[in-house]
């Protein structure tokens with residue numbers, strides 16, 4: 001029976017390919033940033049309804065989040081395919097989320113076609129604002145993932161890997177307050193808030209030598225003054241501070257704040273900082289990732305060797321993976337293309353990109369079928385999850 005269901009799923013996704021590619025193109029052409037993905041959310045939910053999903057919009061008080069469900073013929077495991085559809089500011093779909101959401105939709109449509117022969121549920125969850133805002137973190141906190149046994153999504157990349165670690169992150173906002181004065185006539189009467197910021201950036205630059213290789217500190221100045229003839233009385237910056245583990249990410253955060261305190265001390269400006277926990281690191285699930293790899297191979301999609309040095313970012317899927325068994329595999333939409341680049345944006349609209357999206361949809365649906373049809377496999381997946389200690393730290397810390 002399983003092989004019949006596998007063919008049903010694969011044939012259904014093949015029949016929907018035209019629709020999925022068309023939608024991936026339309027979302028790519030209309031990039032919407034975090035929490036503003038109104039059009040993408042509407043197109044995806046319309047399509048899910050057409051494919052007989054029961055759709056709930058605006059879940060977790062997020063207008064662009066959604067939950068779509070097709071129930072089988074009795075109680076059983078609940079598998080969720082996660083759809084991201086936010087774009088980056090200015091550069092558009094340079095992270096290829098137009099392919100993530102259409103792969104989730106395709107997997108959902110494929111699995112739904114077999115659900116009348118299965119017990120359990122197939123879900124597609126629309127998760128906004130991965131690139132900043134953390135839709136999944138909010139959805140987790142508000143119970144939108146309640147009852148989900150296994151969550152999966154795919155991410156486009158310059159390689160194919162079924163498992164890859166991610167970094168845990170902290171967010172830091174800093175503000176220096178100084179005193180305005182005429183920059184030529186009375187500079188000695190001012191306190192230069194921009195100088196304090198520049199000192200901070202220089203100190204962080206020097207700090208890097210004493211950081212572990214996995215640490216990442218990167219920031220931008222969001223305000224640096226009003227005019228060159230006024231000593232800036234205010235400067236502001238946002239930083240992201242990451243590492244492979246939470247304790248070290250927190251330690252680096254403290255060191256960066258110390259650099260800012262030094263900038264304040266040197267210039268006389270007053271420092272205000274606000275910190276927020278970013279995303280958690282991915283907790284891998286080996287049985288699920290292996291099943292996904294097996295299904296990919298059956299679809300004739302080769303998996304690359306893991307590189308000696310992994311390039312890592314952070315994702316709110318990390319938080320999901322700390323709460324339930326989950327996978328976040330990568331499929332190549334090109335070779336050696338960096339994320340968040342113009343080349344990546346073009347690859348997200350290429351034939352190779354669409355092929356990866358359809359293959360990811362199929363491999364996810366088949367992996368979900370493994371979960372729904374094999375209690376032994378589900379137990380293995382749960383056992384692997386339980387064997388690793390949770391790393392999630394839910395509190396948001398603030399320093400003043």
Ligand SMILES: [Zn+2]
Pocket residue numbers: 095131339340
């Ligand atoms: Zn991204």
Ligand SMILES: [Zn+2]
Pocket residue numbers: 095096097130155
């Ligand atoms: Zn992304």
